[in-house]
Amino acid sequence: MSKSTAKASSDTALIKYWGKKNEELRIPENDSISIVLDGLDTVTTVEFDEHFTQDEVMLDEAKIGSSSVEYKRVVKQLDRLRKKAGKNGLFAKVVSKNSFPRATGLSSSGSGMAALTFAAAKALGLELTQKELSIFSRLASGTACRCAVGGFAHWMGGDTSETSFSKTIFDKNHWDIRDVIVVVSDQKKKITSTQGHKSAQSSSLFKPRQKGINQKIKDLKKYIAEKDFKKFGELVEADCLEFHSVLLTSKPPLVLWQPGTIQVINEVQQMREEGIECYFTINTGFNVHALTLPEYEAEVKKRLERLSLVKSIILAKVGGGPKILDEHLF
Numbered sequence: 001m002s003k004s005t006a007k008a009s010s011d012t013a014l015i016k017y018w019g020k021k022n023e024e025l026r027i028p029e030n031d032s033i034s035i036v037l038d039g040l041d042t043v044t045t046v047e048f049d050e051h052f053t054q055d056e057v058m059l060d061e062a063k064i065g066s067s068s069v070e071y072k073r074v075v076k077q078l079d080r081l082r083k084k085a086g087k088n089g090l091f092a093k094v095v096s097k098n099s100f101p102r103a104t105g106l107s108s109s110g111s112g113m114a115a116l117t118f119a120a121a122k123a124l125g126l127e128l129t130q131k132e133l134s135i136f137s138r139l140a141s142g143t144a145c146r147c148a149v150g151g152f153a154h155w156m157g158g159d160t161s162e163t164s165f166s167k168t169i170f171d172k173n174h175w176d177i178r179d180v181i182v183v184v185s186d187q188k189k190k191i192t193s194t195q196g197h198k199s200a201q202s203s204s205l206f207k208p209r210q211k212g213i214n215q216k217i218k219d220l221k222k223y224i225a226e227k228d229f230k231k232f233g234e235l236v237e238a239d240c241l242e243f244h245s246v247l248l249t250s251k252p253p254l255v256l257w258q259p260g261t262i263q264v265i266n267e268v269q270q271m272r273e274e275g276i277e278c279y280f281t282i283n284t285g286f287n288v289h290a291l292t293l294p295e296y297e298a299e300v301k302k303r304l305e306r307l308s309l310v311k312s313i314i315l316a317k318v319g320g321g322p323k324i325l326d327e328h329l330f
């Protein structure tokens with residue numbers, strides 16, 4: 001019997017990846033940069049035991065049925081790691097808890113799969129390098145490839161499994177950016193990112209976006225290095241809108257925003273006119289990340305939580321990579 005627990009944080013992409021060159025290996029069409037978010041966390045305990053007769057998965061207090069997509073995704077990742085450790089057929093119990101609503105566009109698969117990978121690798125006695133952990137995490141979830149490293153993370157898209165991994169380009173202490181995360185709904189989204197990526201190339205705006213991505217990556221790195229929040233925010237917001245334009249013009253169109261999403265966008269723009277520095281970004285979903293600086297955080301929170309369509313607010317800041325914990329969930 002061997003048991004291990006890991007905590008990993010989700011992230012929000014600043015320059016987003018969309019579309020895959022290789023679906024099975026999750027090799028993205030483009031590089032991406034994100035900040036890993038301390039405040040959007042998953043804790044996962046994995047126990048392997050030769051007495052178990054099948055894998056068992058509990059997510060947020062509920063047992064996950066073996067025919068569900070979530071169960072199969074977890075088992076597939078366990079299989080990759082079991083194979084690497086030469087322990088095929090050794091079943092596991094997995095218990096995972098999120099500090100935030102899952103499947104609502106807050107990239108729970110990123111923190112979930114990074115936590116699973118770190119906990120399972122440790123429980124299996126695997127000694128993996130940071131690059132290997134990023135690659136293994138990527139095979140289970142694109143976002144997890146970045147969550148596996150922490151801080152300001154750059155996922156180098158690459159062309160092969162070996163060349164597609166993430167690096168921390170600036171650590172979590174480099175720049176204190178705050179993320180006021182606005183939950184406008186905690187209903188599960190209708191389209192998962194995995195489904196969405198498949199239709200990326202069907203948008204006439206996909207290729208034009210791709211053409212500009214490398215320049216955006218270069219510019220964003222510069223703005224982060226210089227801590228130029230205005231240029232940083234304008235670029236992040238522009239990439240978010242360009243990404244959602246690709247979604248809107250995909251076949252079939254992916255219209256993910258809800259009325260609350262628009263209400264938050266309008267308020268962020270209004271605050272900026274009043275000199276409160278904040279910028280929005282939205283992943284594949286409807287909940288909004290309002291990025292700001294520490295001096296504006298309280299005001300941004302106050303302004304957003306009083307909007308009629310806002311359900312709740314989560315505060316997050318730049319976080320580190322996954323950690324192994326001594327305390328287990330069971």
Ligand code: PMV
Pocket residue numbers: 012013015016017018032107109110141142143144193194283284
């Ligand atoms: O990693 P996935 O399959 O959940 O896709 C993530 C897609 C975006 O969040 C929209 C972009 C990104 O880079 O995280």
